[in-house]
Structure formats: structure tokens, C-alpha cells
Amino acid sequence: MLLNIKDLHVSIDGKEILKGCNLGVNNGEVHAIMGPNGTGKSTLAAAITGREGYDITSGEIIYKGQDISELSPDIRANEGIFLSFQYPVEIPGVSITNFMRTAINAQREYRGEQPIAAGEFLKKMEEKKKLVDIQSKLTNRSVNEGFSGGEKKKNEIFQMAMLEPTFAVLDETDSGLDIDALKVVANGVNALRSENNAFVVITHYQRLLDYIVPDFVHVMYDGKIVKSGGKGLANELEEKGYDWIKEHVQNG
């Protein structure tokens, strides 16, 4: 198993958000996590990527057979964990090109490899830009500065394509996207799917899952995954609404 989350409890400022979350992801799989606001979906993403302030009070995050809860965010990233941010931040004065080159070389250094050659890097940039349909002028701009909502999300997928992670979490990548941008983002993800990686797609809506078809759908409620199933579960959820889940939980 690539990622195995066992009975994970996570608190922020002493308040428990994740209350015993379990999730197993194998290579080659796409999992969708759905659920209402404030149930802990983004907290799960933050705990996996090692964000400061998210205290793991009990449980384990096993990735490639190792508990990663004590590793710093950059080590986890260099081990192949990627997060497509729900709210990508601006870094004024740092071009996407410079940012990506720094990131790729950090990854290479971690693996004991030489920095990427200029030609190779440019070629890779061109290739991946096409994948998510972003313009060259965008990669010369500062990271996310003045980007539209769609451009920010495309930029996240572009970075994912550049860094070629083993395990990627897409945190509400569909929010704020029009249907065309949504298709572009979905196509980008689909093109990257392989037997050697896995994705967790966090979303409110079934809409994205029409384009990124998941192998499994999980419903999160009050800090736990309360229901799991196939693609059909997303449709059922869309039809019956989240109240159906509440009742499901309350009835045990």
C-alpha cells in the first residue's frame, strides 16, 4: 500500500478536527473524498503534507512503509507527496520558471542527482505547459501574483506535472473553475495517472468526478470517513444530499 492512514487524530490549537480517520491508497488508484464544509477534508491534506500547527495526537500516516508524521514538509515533498492547494499563495518577484527550477533541483539534490540541465528544463516546461494549456507569458510572471482563479489552479496542476509526484492530493481544485478550465485541469490529471502513482481528490461536488473518474469515493463527516464506495456513491450523494449522510451517521 502506498499510503495508509490509521486511526488518525489531528488537533488545531487543541481542538480535535480529525477523530479517527482511516484511508488506504494503492498505486494506480484515484480516491475521491467528499463531504460538507468543516468536516476535516483540508485538515487531512495538511496532516499528510506536514503543515505546522496540525498536531497529530494519535494514529499513523504510513507512506511507502514508513511513518512520515515526524518528517518536515520539504522532505515529504521530496519523497513524492504533492498538494494542489485550495488557495495557492502569491510569491511576489519569484517567477514560476525560477520557482520550478528551484523546486526540481531541490528534489534532485535530495535524490543525490545533479541539477537539471538548462535545455532539459526548458523542454520539460514546454511539454507540461501544453498539458494544462498555460501560456508562456504566465510562467514568466511571479508565482500566482494577479492570477485569475482558473490560472492559479492550472498552475497547481502544471507544478504537479513538473514535479511528477508519487502521491498527490488535490484540495478542491475544482472550486472557482468554469467548465472549460475544469476540463483542462481534469485532462491534466488524467494524463498523469499511471500504475506508479495515486491521487486523492477532495471535492464538494460530483461534477469534477465526471472528468476525473475515481476508483473509490469516500464520504467524510465530523472528522471521520463514514462511507466508502465506488464511483456510484458520488452520484448517490449528489442525488440525496449531505443530509442523507447525517442521517446515515446518526442511525449508526
Added chain:
Amino acid sequence: MSKFINFAVLFIFILNRNQMKEEKENENILDEVTTSEYKYGFYTDIETETAPKGLNEDTIRFISKKKNEPEWLLEFRLKAFRYWQTIEEPNWALLNHPPIDYQDIIYYAAPKQKKQAESLDEVDPELLETFNKLGISLEEQKMLTGVAVDAVVDSVSVKTTFQDTLAKHGIIFCSFSEAVQDHPELVREYLGTVVPHTDNYFAALNSAVFSDGSFCYIPKGVRCPIELSTYFRINAANTGQFERTLLVADEGAYVSYLEGCTAPQRDENQLHAAIVEIITHDDAEVKYSTVQNWYPGDKDGKGGIYNFVTKRGLCKGNNSKISWTQVETGSAITWKYPSCTLLGDNSIGEFYSVAVTNNYQQADTGTKMIHIGKNTRSTIISKGISAGKSNNSYRGLVRVSKKAENARNFSQCDSLLLGDKCGAHTFPYIKNSNSTSVVEHEATTSKISEDQLFYCQQRGIDTEKSIGLIVNGYAKEVLNKLPMEFAVEAQKLLAITLEGSVG
């Protein structure tokens, strides 16, 4: 049409390639972040000929005699010294340091050399080694970069390169002492016209005891074909450095001048009080860039250079322009306000500054833009970065006189804080006496956000490198104003200076 596209593609390729080059250097820079000790902390043992400790008229006569100066220059010095004795050290800056004992300083130290070197072979090999350690080997500079270097070690100019190339254009670029001997009429005409000895306490001190420096004159209509560069370096213990630079651009002339500074590590605080004077005549332009990396003291605030510098430019002619760009990463104390007096109509003054302070460093720096001529314009971009327990102040004055019709100023002063034990302060003064003028001031204070750091870390970039990346991005607007070779050095210094500031 297709030809046009081909050109466009080629152009983009070149752009990308340049960017790649820059980025490649960026990474090397970040690699160097791991070396935290002051990189230039070595000491070269060159036999020095020194003046006795302390300051009185005899010291001044000693210096003047050593330098074989004409009588008028000795008088200039003595006048300044007599004035200096009547005034007090200023205390208005937001700086804190123990009192300076001016009698405990050696005012003149010159590397002993038997005769003036004609080629690099004749220069003291140990001295050349010093330059090699700094990465500014004269030979290398000469052959590879096409930058003429007037290297100043402990106040005396050792060797000036590219004199021949410059001479062809009628450009004079030499040590101040040489200029006094070879071009006394030019020196006498301009010396003290922009920074009179009455300008301030440290200017008076410098005028009395200055030991050497650089002199540059660009004749009418000449565009200097190379970047002129001077490296200053403090070497012997307990010697103040009082260099003096005089730069004159005659009608329609242009020059880009670079000044870089490093000093070896010492425990005693060393005083540095330099003067730079720039004069631009009609349609002339001077671009003056500084990277200042003197020893900032150790992590506990022990040692370091006291840097009290007076830099003033006079846009004397119509349509003339003076542009100051500075990257200040070193010194325990920085007191520095490069200024422009915009006397000529339509003249332009610019000030671009990045000042970084870490540990116990203190910087009080900014500019003065004095608008006197009509349609004069000035731009001030200041980026302060404070870390550790340091204090970083911007202090600036924009003055528009009654006659300065349609004067324009734009000021932007940004402060970036790393951690919660440092200070950032902004003291903008605006004195506007002309109703047709427009003066704009913008200021921001920000912190490197947790979100920005995490975003970089999530892409695999460690904390130190992330900070380097974010800070260089923040300062980019100013770094872009530097000549290429300086921009790279400056980026390195920003990262090195801030090493260990978060953690």
C-alpha cells in the same frame, strides 16, 4: 511573416536562456546559504606604513605630506579639521553604539610598496591573493569581464586597470592621489562642491583625513564603454577608512560606476566614513551602484564596521540624471543617505535600495531628493529587510523648492520582517513649497507569511532556501537595477546574510 515568427522565437529563446543563466546562478547562490560564518573573514599580512594613532593637525600634515599634496589641499584638510573640532557627532539617527574614541584610531595605513606597479606582476603577490579570495582577481577581471577595477586596499590604490582603453576615450579613471598629482585643476574645481566639509560631522572628518579613493572624469559627449568598478576593502586592525570618490560627467556623458565593499573579520569596531561626490552637467547621466558587505559583527553583536557615509549627487545641468542603487547587507552600523540635488531643469534623481539587517545590525539609511529646477523628477524605491534582533530604518527627505515648477516625486518604502524581535521603521519627511508639484509616498510593512513558506516547502524547497527565494523576490525591483555581475553577488549576499534568521 514566417521570418518575423522566426525572429520572435529566437528572441524568446534568448530571453529564456538569459533567464536560465540567472536562475542557474540563483541556485548556486542558495547552495552557499549553508556557509554561515562571514565568508571574507581572512587577514592579509602586508607590511603597512602607518600614521601614529590619534588625530591632530600633525596627523593631517603627515597624511598630506605622505601623499605629496599641494598646499591648497592641505589647507582644505586643515579647514575641515578646524570645523570638525567645533561640532558634535550627530545623534538623531535610530542607532545605538558606544561612543567612538577618535583619538584611538589610526588615520593612515598604506601597504608598503617600493615603487608604483606597472603591471600585475609587480603587485605584492599576497595582495593579489587577497583579491583572489574575494573572487575579484584583477587578471580575471581584466580578461573575462571587461570591467576596469581600481582596487583600494587600506586606503591606497594599488593598481588601476584598463587605463589605456579609457584613455582612448579621454576618460580619466584613477586613484584620488593620482588625480591630485596629474589633474590638480579638475580636482580643485570640483572637490567639496557637492559635499562641503560643513555637510555633516563625518563629512568634515573625511575632508580632514581622507587617504585615498577614486577619481573619474568623463569628458563631453563620451559614453563610457565599460562599467567602472572599485573595490574597497578594510585590511589592517584599528584603521579607519576614509576614502573619497569624485565623479564628474561632463555634458552628454554617461557612466555606470560600481562600488563593492568587503572587510576581514575583526573584533574591534572599525570606523568607516567615506564621501562620494557626483556632478552631472547638461544631458549627462551617472548610474552609481553599491554592494556593501562589510563585516557586520558576530551573532552576539560583537565587532563589525561602523559605516558613516556621505554620498551626494548634483544634477547641475539640464536634463541630467543621477541614479543610486545600493544593496546594504554588511556593517554593524549603517548611516547612509545617498542624495540628489536636482538643480538643472528636467533633471532626474533615482534611489533604489535594499538594506538587510540580521542579528544585532543597525541600519538607518535612505535618501534626500532636493528639487530646485523645473520639471525635475525623482523616484525612491526602498526595501528594508529585518531579521534577528536588528533594527532597520528608512529615513528620507523630499524637498521641493519654490522654483521647482511641476516637480514630481514617487516614493515607495517597503519593510519586510523576519521573526518578532527585529524592528522596521520609516521616517519620510516631505517639504513641499511649490503647489504645481506632485509628491507621492507609499509604504508597506509585511512579514514572510507561514503560507508562503509552507507553499515553497511543499514543493520540496527547505526553509533556508525558501526564505532566500522569497526575500530575493521581494527585493527584485531593486536588484534588477544592478548591473548583471553585481545582481548575482547581491542575491548571494541577501541569502547569506539571512542565514539562520528563522528556525
